[in-house]
Amino acid sequence: xxxxxxxxxxxxxxxxxxxxxxxxxxxxxxxxxxxxxxxxxxxxxxxxxxxxxxxxxxxxxxxxxxxxxxxxxxxxxxxxxxxxxxxxxxxxxxxxxxxxxxxxxxxxxxxxxxxxxxxxxxxxxxxxxxxxxxxx
Amino acid sequence: xxxxxxxxxxxxxxxxxxxxxxxxxxxxxxxxxxxxxxxxxxxxxxxxxxxxxxxxxxxxxxxxxxxxxxxxxxxxxxxxxxxxxxxxxxxxxxxxxxxxxxxxxxxxxxxxxxxxxxxxxxxxxxxxxxxxxxxxxxxxxxxxxxxxxxxxxxxxxxxxxxxxxxxxxxxxxxxxxxxxxxxxxxxxxxxxxxxxxxxxxxxxxxxxxxxxxxxxx
Numbered sequence: 433x434x435x436x437x438x439x440x441x442x443x444x445x446x447x448x449x450x451x452x453x454x455x456x457x458x459x460x461x462x463x464x465x466x467x468x469x470x471x472x473x474x475x476x477x478x479x480x481x482x483x484x485x486x487x488x489x490x491x492x493x494x495x496x497x498x499x500x501x502x503x504x505x506x507x508x509x510x511x512x513x514x515x516x517x518x519x520x521x522x523x524x525x526x527x528x529x530x531x532x533x534x535x536x537x538x539x540x541x542x543x544x545x546x547x548x549x550x551x552x553x554x555x556x557x558x559x560x561x562x563x564x565x566x567x568x
Numbered sequence: 569x570x571x572x573x574x575x576x577x578x579x580x581x582x583x584x585x586x587x588x589x590x591x592x593x594x595x596x597x598x599x600x601x602x603x604x605x606x607x608x609x610x611x612x613x614x615x616x617x618x619x620x621x622x623x624x625x626x627x628x629x630x631x632x633x634x635x636x637x638x639x640x641x642x643x644x645x646x647x648x649x650x651x652x653x654x655x656x657x658x659x660x661x662x663x664x665x666x667x668x669x670x671x672x673x674x675x676x677x678x679x680x681x682x683x684x685x686x687x688x689x690x691x692x693x694x695x696x697x698x699x700x701x702x703x704x705x706x707x708x709x710x711x712x713x714x715x716x717x718x719x720x721x722x723x724x725x726x727x728x729x730x731x732x733x734x735x736x737x738x739x740x741x742x743x744x745x746x747x748x749x750x751x752x753x754x755x756x757x758x759x760x761x762x763x764x765x766x767x768x769x770x771x772x773x774x775x776x777x778x779x780x781x782x783x784x785x
Contacts, residue, residue: 447662447754455659459652466644466778470637473783485779493772500655500768507593510600517604521611525618532619553705554713 458499465492580756595758613725631718632784640782643686650679651771658764661757666747673744680737732770739763
């Protein structure tokens, strides 16, 4: 046991301090990306709008996690934890979407059992029962 | 040997840890485990969002126009700035400057309050015109079927997020008080750092909420 050395040298932790420039730079980058995501949302890209929006949001979230939350320099176990949560969330969303979107392939009648009799509010020209299901 | 240990023992080192680094790592590890449960809590709501948007793509497109992009963008900017001041507050205490740290943390609370004020005006307007969840929905200006679903999810997600902002304000006040009492230094600032982690996570969730609600198509 090297108690002496460990007590003398590492008993006091030296904080890992980032230069001011990094914080201000990342902050500026986050603000610029916010501007970009607002701007892009007004460009009609069809289904790609949501993809671009989520991509930019993910870059922003990654900047916050790696720099502001210090994951880049901390013990790697914390990064593994963070990635694990994201992976689990991705599985959660992906499998749920496979179920809810493809349910009709197996049994068309139970495709959207929830919406059929659940029209609480409707305000449109067409008759109520032509497009209650939303669908694909 | 025990004498050496006693004289070199940092004030804030709990006796069940062998050194400050270990104590700090443990505190952070615990905080991150909590943050994972937070991610999964909001994750359930993100799944609800994904399912209902996939089922009602047109309704989501029509209903989201009831939200004010300028208000949402303003709140995004406010939260990003608050994240920067939070990080700078931690940096100040790392550099043994509690006074500056307190200043940055107070500014962070200021931004948090600003966020809630903007949110209050948004909510007040929706309450006024009846853009409310479920059976409370009375607004007639949105075309499509079941727009109340959009507002159910909107109020659940932004409401839970606003609750986190409120809790964050409480945590920041607590940390500010302890910093004023000179409890924290470059040797011991784990509570400041962990409150910072919480605050950054709240910012991160808003980063996703903003495009998903305000910027559809």
